[in-house]
Amino acid sequence: MIDFINLYLIPALMLGSIYALGAVGISMIFGILRFAHFAHGDVMSIGAYGVLTAVWLIPLHPLLLLPFGIALAVLAALAADHFFYRPLRKLPTIYTVIASFGVALIFRSLMQIFWSSDNQVYVEGVTRPLVLFGTFRISALHAEAIAFTLAIAVCLQVFLSRSRTGRSMRAMSDEAELAAVAGLDTEKIIRWTWIIGASLAATAGVFAGMDTTIHPNLGWNLLLPMFAAAILGGIGKPMGAMAGGVIIGLAEEISTFNWIGDDSLVSPSYKTAVGFVIMVVLLIFRPQGLFRGRLL
Amino acid sequence: MSVLLSVRGLTAGYDRVPVIENIDLDVATHSVAVIIGPNGAGKSTLLKSVFSLTRISAGRIMFEGDDITGHPTSQLVPRGISAVPQSRNVFPTLTVAENLDIGTYAAPPKDRRAVEERILALFPDLRAKLKQPAGELSGGQRQMVAIGRALMSEPKLLLLDEPTAGLSPAYLERIFDLILDVRKSGVTILMVEQNAKQALRIADHGHVLVNGKNAISGSGPELLANDEVRRSFLGGGDGP
Amino acid sequence: MEWTGLLFYGVSFLIAGGIYAILCLALNIQWGLGGLFNAGIAGFFAVGAYTSAIFTTQVSDKHLGGFGLPVPVGLLAAAVLAGATGWVVAKICIRLKSDYLAMASIGIAEILRLVIVNESWLTNGSLGISQVPRPFDGLVQGRAADLVFLAYVWVVVAIVYVICERLNGSPWGRTLRAIRDNAQSAEAAGKDVNWFRLQTFVIGAAFMGVAGGLSAHYFKFLAPSATEPLLVTFLVWVMLMAGGSGNNRGAVAGGLGIWAIWSLTEIFTNRLPPEWISRSSYIRMLLIGLLLQFVLQRFRQGLIPEKSPPGKY
Secondary structure: OHHHHHHHHHHHHHHHHHHHHHHHHHHHHHHHHOOOOOOHHHHHHHHHHHHHHHHHHOOOOHHHHHHHHHHHHHHHHHHHHHHHHHHHOOOOHHHHHHHHHHHHHHHHHHHHHHHOOOOEOOOOOOOOOEEEOOOEEEOHHHHHHHHHHHHHHHHHHHHHHHOHHHHHHHHHHHOHHHHHHOOOOHHHHHHHHHHHHHHHHHHHHHHHHHHOOEOOOOOHHHHHHHHHHHHHHOEOOHHHHHHHHHHHHHHHHHOOOOOOOOOOOOOHHHHHHHHHHHHHHHHHHOOOOOOOOEOO | OOEEEEEEEEEEEEOOEEEEEEEEEEEEOOOEEEEEOOOOOOHHHHHHHHOOOOEEEEEEEEEOOEEOOOOOHHHHHHHOEEEEOOOOOOOOOOEHHHHHHHOOOOOOOOOHHHHHHHHHHHOHHHHHHOOOEHHHOOHHHHHHHHHHHHHOOOOOEEEEEOOOOOOOHHHHHHHHHHHHHHHHOOOEEEEEOOOHHHHHHHOOEEEEEEOOEEEEEEEHHHHHHOHHHHHHHOOOOOOO | OHHHHHHHHHHHHHHHHHHHHHHHHHHHHHHHHOOOOOOOHHHHHHHHHHHHHHHHOOOOOOOOOOOOOOHHHHHHHHHHHHHHHHHHHHHHHOOOOHHHHHHHHHHHHHHHHHHHHHOHHHHOHHHOEOOOOOOOOOOOOHHHHHHHHHHHHHHHHHHHHHHHHHHHHOHHHHHHHHHHHOHHHHHHOOOOHHHHHHHHHHHHHHHHHHHHHHHHHHHOOEOHHHHOHHHHHHHHHHHHHHHOOOOHHHHHHHHHHHHHHHHHHHHHHOOOOHHHHOOHHHHHHHHHHHHHHHHHHHOOOOOOOOOOOOOOO
């Protein structure tokens, strides 16, 4: 049981935090701009590289340099929207989906050009885990990431329910045309959607980079489980997406635990497919997600 | 009589096909103007054109003497025009209070609390539902939320697209009463209505639109008495 | 010597170009006729490649089979299996908005990639399948064999093209265009919209499988890297968009045209200073990404526009 918590449950919560932070942006973009943003994983990677560059220049703890990663990711997302998505706004959204594929490729090749395609790490060396009550072992990174994600969830909830921009975002996600009729500045709402989505994605990217290594495919490889999380949580429901992320993370890690006999239930090499399978099952039986989100 | 909104020679539609052609219309300050006509006559298109939601190919729209043709929708609310679309006119996952709040974002009223109090006095049903998501309300209550939201910016002109569509007869009467109350508070109203008879009863002025063109206009009682209007829209002979 | 070198460069260009032309025609059925967004072309391509390879290679203890069957049988099996995969994907999400189909197709492609890498008994994992035969292997040797294979590929292109043209002009094709341009009125006219869309997805997937099979026979060797999603899925989308979706000639022209640009950039990037050489492939990808954006914004009808302007999907 202790093994299960230390080796599966805590890493699962870590993975779930990464998915949760990434899925929030996907869900909000889905809700407000009505398209699946296939470059979201690459926005994550850009955030991770932003912090990597900052670590080279200022030798501090990567999490303290997070603002650099966020700034770079926000800039990239706003630029992509301005140059590649906005000109297609009046067309059927599928064209924007195709454009986001292109943006994913553009981002990835830029990362490969500037930072090479090697695996890189923020800080060399291994950190010793914290030991709680003599038995629970949790690495400092996992503790930080999980606490950070919880704090972000609370802030996001307050922002969405209390602030004007947050309410406007929810309104536009509900009824985009009515939001325009009510005189809301829809372009400003869209800008905020990108800013928040990219900030959280960058944070997730830095966590993922700290947990493993940083490479140009870092975010792209996480895209499908994040989509699964966004659908699970119900499209256009940011808090649902966060819950969905945690659930997908748990499902992926826990499915590789040796529940029956000595073998893991799902071979670890297929771990990344678990999220996708959950997504497929959802698409068949409950495409509106667990929390009754909208169906695109 | 001063004219608040005046439409001249308006031709508009979607894509390249015009739905309304060469429309002229005046709405007097502090009046209720009603547009009636058969399905597909372009009534909603006319209303949406005032709100820059269509493609306008000719003509002008003047508000308080200024040309507002094709002005971005987000600028019209601060100018004093609010609109309530026919369907999907509330934000369903937002609470009633939040829906009303959204109405103040584009044009913050001077005394927000007073405005909200006035609106809740107009729609007392909503007071108990402020914390409920608007999507859970009945059709009539939703219509009240929608009108309330539009009134939060203290507009001079309120555009209503078929406010009674799909409502039960009991609610229908209430909505018409409410519209008169709203007018009493100093708001000019331009509305599109299917229930021509009741609408003309409360209207100061009526316009009949047929096939995208002006057919007949006149005061409410005039139109109610007009033989052609009675035959076509009022369903038989019983008088006003 | 220079000239024969150039000639055979041309031959290999046209073989690959022909395979891309088939992929474009296949995608054109799904997108141009059905309005369906397939983001997992690489997956169907891989199913076809491995199916045809396993069917036609000699018995080996490294992977399933081989069954030593003739190449046309292999290609046919490739079409059937890829089509079946397409059916499963489409069945799940055809009734949902196209964004979901994009996710599901890309997910299937990813899972297939995992299967190919991990299931060594089936595919020999990352070591790949070698000695995949070519048609008429015994008859010609050396470089002449490339010429024969070139002819073989373009015969297949011609067959696929003719089928696509027939489909386009048939009542089936007209129904599909009606659905694409106005799904609601087509539905009102009693057409089972989703059933028609599903058919386009399956037919397109089958042709993608054929293209995958041909590539396996061309390279005579098949490893997971051969079905790189970037090169297969992405390039094909750019090709179809640039060539003109909804139009078969446009699809073929786009396939060859973009393949020419892609090949030429290789010549160009090979002349870059050495410190940039290692990054040249990324620069090419960047250019292709930008080209797609340009086509989407400025050049949506493509080289050869469809006769009736495409409506909203």
